């Protein structure tokens with residue numbers, strides 16, 4: 001929780017690979033009974049070895065580490081000298097965690113999140129691509145349930161305050177083409193700059209036919225209590241209210257300077273400026289600056305998710321109302337920057 005009254009505890013990362021799962025030197029293998037040797041090469045051991053290989057190739061001392069995350073999934077941990085940390089899972093190309101120097105978590109992971117690839121990870125910042133939805137293909141597309149690959153890492157932008165960055169890529173495969181028949185490349189970089197988290201998404205049409213798509217960063221933010229969360233930057237905007245029926249949204253106008261949530265909310269705000277702010281109810285807010293993204297979704301399921309709805313609010317930069325049309329060889333780009341700000345006059349003060 002961002003600036004919560006409780007002391008945030010940072011659980012850290014599980015270190016891997018565990019030494020017993022390393023491939024043994026040949027001289028030792030000769031002495032190992034055959035039955036035991038076969039146990040070494042389990043899928044889990046192979047995954048561990050793969051993580052070790054990625055760490056060897058892409059790890060940068062003190063700033064970028066590839067380690068085993070929840071469910072044994074590979075994750076990239078970015079550490080900034082300011083004390084901020086981000087965790088990026090290759091499964092889904094997903095930023096799951098972003099912690100402030102105090103250890104306070106900014107993002108939220110739903111209690112029903114699973115890390116076994118049976119469904120997308122429900123938390124952090126999942127991708128919606130190539131469809132926000134609802135629409136012709138699966139809800140929110142397939143990018144959130146594909147393995148992305150590491151293209152590069154760096155931490156050398158400023159020698160004195162090295163900004164760690166990872167770039168992930170997702171390209172079309174038999175699986176993606178079975179859902180959406182277009183060759184593409186998605187390049188997604190995640191970086192820490194002092195207290196801020198930046199993402200940069202590029203979609204490239206690598207085929208010879210034009211295609212269109214919609215997309216979003218389905219960002220889950222932790223709030224003190226949804227009844228105390230406030231969103232600024234939406235006043236005067238038209239929005240598609242999907243709450244009653246996502247398939248038949250009703251167009252409305254937002255009149256409020258400060259938007260509060262007191263029931264289920266599922267709304268696509270059309271063409272806001274490049275800045276919205278989520279007051280999380282603790283005296284702090286997350287500022288969300290962007291370029292290229294043209295819409296903002298605000299979603300809270302309310303009592304459809306009784307175990308968690310009070311603790312999060314999704315504020316999602318998206319390109320939804322007007323799909324991007326990409327000609328062969330051309331690309332589309334959108335950036336987002338998250339910062340934590342301390343509010344002078346919080347709307348709510350604890351009793």
Ligand SMILES: O=P(O)(O)OC[C@H]1O[C@@H](O)[C@H](O)[C@@H](O)[C@@H]1O
Nearest residue numbers: 139140218242246266297299316
């Ligand atoms: O449960 P999912 O697939 O992650 O989607 C959650 C919600 O995501 C929001 O972005 C949509 O606007 C909602 O309509 C949807 O219910």
